């Protein structure tokens with residue numbers, strides 16, 4: 447019989463109980479091996495709409511991926527968006543470039559990607575998305591990654607993405623967001639915590655993870671995101687999905 451403590455090494459993973467017992471010293475959240483081992487379970491139980499968004503990224507890939515271009519998945523984690531793109535691309539001679547700066551994530555992503563045998567080539571890189579080159583892109587995905595990038599360098603990253611897109615290319619930007627109005631912001635956080643409780647997380651898990659994410663995951667308002675997208679050149683940028691304080695935007699570079 448399989449050892450129940452062994453990660454099952456697939457998209458189904460061990461249950462996330464990283465914050466279930468009282469922690470003396472709450473460490474800054476990082477994408478280490480312990481997080482990687484529970485990541486598929488953690489992200490599905492913690493991000494409302496995650497599975498829907500991953501599926502829709504595939505639909506966007508079918509519509510926007512162009513022949514002889516690249517699709518970038520920035521902060522790819524275990525490659526869920528990468529594989530959704532790969533399974534839906536309908537043109538030839540595309541390359542998917544998937545990047546994450548967590549070696550533990552990349553090691554596990556490689557295993558999952560090696561097991562998938564659909565034809566579009568994937569280049570998997572362990573690197574900082576702030577230092578890579580982006581060019582000839584028909585699609586760029588930032589699926590809950592920008593929120594971990596220091597605010598001071600977000601504009602430079604978005605500018606690089608805009609410049610690396612082909613005319614008509616799209617950016618999919620998913621983020622945990624904040625709201626200008628404090629009482630609406632608190633309402634969305636309360637509803638989000640209800641969502642986490644309904645998915646089996648205790649109040650202790652919710653509060654310890656919240657503390658660990660403090661100053662690591664930094665949400666901005668949708669207005670801030672839209673203004674930045676417009677500032678770097680996107681003529682069209684708006685929300686296509688939202689559930690509580692989690693939203694996904696699509697921005698297109700004009701033809």
Ligand SMILES: Nc1ncnc2c1ncn2[C@@H]1O[C@H](C[S@+](CC[C@H]([NH3+])C(=O)[O-])CC(=O)[O-])[C@@H](O)[C@H]1O
Nearest residue numbers: 477521522523526546547548574575589590591594
């Ligand atoms: N500077 C950086 N450079 C590269 N990677 C980074 C950087 N900063 C953070 N990361 C990586 O961004 C990912 C964020 S998770 C993305 C989910 C995925 N997109 C998904 O569709 O499943 C979102 C979440 O866990 O809430 C992690 O794997 C980090 O290592």
Ligand SMILES: O=C(O)C(=O)Cc1ccccc1
Nearest residue numbers: 488489492493622655659663
């Ligand atoms: O759990 C949270 O509070 C979140 O904001 C989502 C999340 C999901 C996975 C890693 C880090 C944050």
